[in-house]
Amino acid sequence: MDRVAVLALDGLGRFAWNLWKGEMPYLVSLHARNSITLRSVMPSITPVNFATMVTGTDLAGHGIQAKQDDFACETLFDVVREGGGTSAGVGLDGYTGCALLGRCADILGNAGAVSDDAVADTVIEIADRAQPEFMIAQFGTVDDVFHQHGPSNPLVVPMLKGTDARMLRLVEHLKPLGYGIVILADHGQHDVTEFADEGILGIHGTDSPEDCLVPCTWL
Numbered sequence: 638m639d640r641v642a643v644l645a646l647d648g649l650g651r652f653a654w655n656l657w658k659g660e661m662p663y664l665v666s667l668h669a670r671n672s673i674t675l676r677s678v679m680p681s682i683t684p685v686n687f688a689t690m691v692t693g694t695d696l697a698g699h700g701i702q703a704k705q706d707d708f709a710c711e712t713l714f715d716v717v718r719e720g721g722g723t724s725a726g727v728g729l730d731g732y733t734g735c736a737l738l739g740r741c742a743d744i745l746g747n748a749g750a751v752s753d754d755a756v757a758d759t760v761i762e763i764a765d766r767a768q769p770e771f772m773i774a775q776f777g778t779v780d781d782v783f784h785q786h787g788p789s790n791p792l793v794v795p796m797l798k799g800t801d802a803r804m805l806r807l808v809e810h811l812k813p814l815g816y817g818i819v820i821l822a823d824h825g826q827h828d829v830t831e832f833a834d835e836g837i838l839g840i841h842g843t844d845s846p847e848d849c850l851v852p853c854t855w856l
């Protein structure tokens with residue numbers, strides 16, 4: 638295997654996975670073969686944990702608290718570059734996948750402002766055109782929808798069904814190009830009531846199992 642793609646479903650923790658995996662038959666089929674639970678580093682927020690994925694260290698080591706920060710240590714992007722390969726970071730416009738990972742990778746995949754389908758389209762376009770040795774993509778709508786409805790709300794199901802179909806589409810496209818694929822999350826979410834006035838019913842950032850434990854599969 639020559640290439641690796643990391644597909645990160647932002648906010649899809651084990652709490653929501655256990656509630657809704659019946660709606661995600663493709664991901665269930667992957668987890669039936671390879672499945673582990675990972676724990677987020679603290680704080681359980683997006684830039685910190687994506688930075689951990691590409692460095693193997695925590696906030697004290699990588700120095701990324703916010704997406705505009707610069708890495709304080711070597712990254713996988715550096716390692717791939719030094720080995721003569723190329724890398725790509727993909728996400729929605731202004732999101733961590735784009736503004737942090739894309740900025741530090743060789744190829745910046747800006748999927749625009751609309752949807753995770755555009756993130757998938759951008760991953761496929763870059764894979765076809767450049768076949769980078771390392772790709773990492775953030776599917777940010779997952780986290781957005783959990784924030785909006787709360788992870789245990791059935792209103793998240795259409796988004797999760799779309800996510801499952803999107804992962805199938807990506808795997809079917811990337812596998813023939815020689816990619817090993819990892820599907821995981823940066824953190825989870827828990828339900829919350831006190832911010833309902835602001836339109837927020839899901840949140841994360843704490844050291845609770847709901848926020849920190851995330852499913853991971855690979856093929």
Ligand SMILES: [Zn+2]
Nearest residue numbers: 648780784841
């Ligand atoms: Zn979030």
